[in-house]
Amino acid sequence: MSLDYDKKDCFTVDGKLALPYTYFAGRVGSKFITTIRDQKKIMGVKCNKCKKVFLPPRQTCECCMEDIRNNWVEVGNTGEVVNFTVVRYNDGHLPRKAPYILALIKLEGADTPFAHILDGLKPEEAAIGMKVEAVFAKETTNTILDIDHFAPSKTKKLQVSKRAPAEKAPAAAKTKYQPELDERRKAMSKKVIITAALTGAATMKTQNPAVPYTPQEFAEDAYKCYKAGAA
Structure with a gap:
């Protein structure tokens, strides 16, 4: 399918929106960032019902709808790449000059991966399953970039999979959120x-x-x- 048009009548304007802003990271996000900044520790939150450890931390368990904002647990600084992409264009708001690797990393002790920069190797050397470790920034930026990047692990025998299996969750009791969960499950089949x-x-x-x-x-x-x- 194509449309005929006269290019001289097609007027376009190249532009870019700059929208500087400041927002509150929330109590959970603030503690996550300040703990990285002050203690060089990476913290997640654990749901006491399904036993999952979420990273980045969040206020509510997406599986059980339980409030987990105060259930802090430390996760490891080492982990495994579960997926990645290579950023190949430059822009002022990006944290690195292209090309650089943005990876989904599942840290030891966490059940969910989070995105961060993978450095210390060429883009063609990145691979799913490779073991990596956090490299903390020398100077703080009060952002997630207080973890400057992740690099290939120097500990060749690191085995992320050796983490003790999660405790078996007890049979879920009916809660006030059950109707909402049931509706979500029904919607997934439509x-x-x-x-x-x-x-x-x-x-x-x-x-x-x-x-x-x-x-x-x-x-x-x-x-x-x-x-x-x-x-």
Whole structure:
């Protein structure tokens, strides 16, 4: 599918939005960051019902809907890469110059992975399953970058999988959240509507040449999304 148009009538303006802002990280997020800054420790929170340890920490267990904001546990500084991508474009808000590796890392003692920079190796050397360890920043930034990056572990025999298995959770009792959980499970079995954001989040062509700008590009991309199953 294509549209005919006269390019001289197609007026576009290249621009970039700069939105500086300050926000409160919350009590849980604040303790997470300040503990990294002051003690060089990485903390998660544990649900006493399902026994899962969440990292980054959160206020509520997404499985049991229990309040876990005060159930702090220390996790290891070493872990395993469960997935990664290579960032290949430069932008002022990014923490590194491209190319650099952004990895999902599951730390020893945690049940969920979190995203951070993987450094100390070439992009082509990164691999799922590789063992890595935290490298803390020499100077604080009061952000998650107080962990400067993760690097390949110097301890070759590190075995993340040797963590003691989680205790078996007792049979879940009915709680006030049970109706909501039941509705969520039902919703997962229903048909869904897939939508497509053709331009992403204000992404520029300099960042991704595939971003549509012109009416013809929008029409062609929309048709491709429709053929792929989007609404």
